[in-house]
């Protein structure tokens with residue numbers, strides 16, 4: 001297994017959604033050949049991981065059955081792994097994760113942090129692979145109810161801590177765990193900015209942190225024009241690079257992005273400048 005979690009940070013995780021309805025690139029890579037070509041391109045641009053997802057995680061997106069999800073991701077993962085591309089599987093289902101690992105994936109990226117499928121911890125523990133535990137409050141359109149926090153950073157930290165404890169209790173090794181604040185999942189734009197500004201408080205949990213802001217709607221709101229219309233997803237690349245770089249400077253282990261080259265270039269500047277840190 002690739003010990004990515006011990007890899008020198010920062011890791012750039014390139015997004016490869018093989019779904020017809022993902023919010024920013026839905027449908028573009030539904031064809032296996034196109035998907036594999038894009039995954040290889042992301043690796044060639046400097047992605048340390050290519051994150052393959054077969055079910056849109058967009059709030060309110062139609063769920064797909066496990067068979068469909070497996071059919072979407074396994075052929076792509078098998079070819080990417082065969083081409084030497086390190087792959088993470090973006091799924092909340094143990095069965096899909098197991099099939100993806102068997103096809104050559106080396107990391108499980110679980111937006112539910114293990115909540116959606118009680119079997120996921122066993123699959124990950126048996127595989128001995130890294131497991132990204134993202135903060136999540138369920139598959140739901142009811143964003144406002146789910147986005148109720150006293151202090152979003154303290155609450156996310158506490159809930160991620162619970163997910164970590166559950167993973168450890170299930171036999172997952174501590175050095176295989178990566179945490180993720182889950183930007184945009186049961187969070188308002190204000191919550192996302194508070195989490196971005198206070199990442200060191202999440203890092204106090206003692207685990208590598210993956211930061212996933214790429215092209216998300218809160219960036220569109222920030223960049224809205226005078227008419228109040230949010231910037232479309234295709235125009236959020238610069239803001240994504242900026243917030244990803246700031247997250248790395250604050251101590252993030254990795255960033256999950258669509259635009260790998262731009263991110264890798266920005267991180268090269270950060271490295272050349274001596275890897276300056278944001279004061280906690």
Ligand SMILES: Nc1nc2ncc(COP(=O)(O)O)nc2c(=O)[nH]1
Pocket residue numbers: 015017022023024053057058090109110111132134180182183210211212213214256
């Ligand atoms: N670990 C992790 N995984 C994720 N998977 C999907 C999305 C939704 O974005 P997409 O539809 O562009 O993939 N965001 C995350 C995230 O923030 N963190």
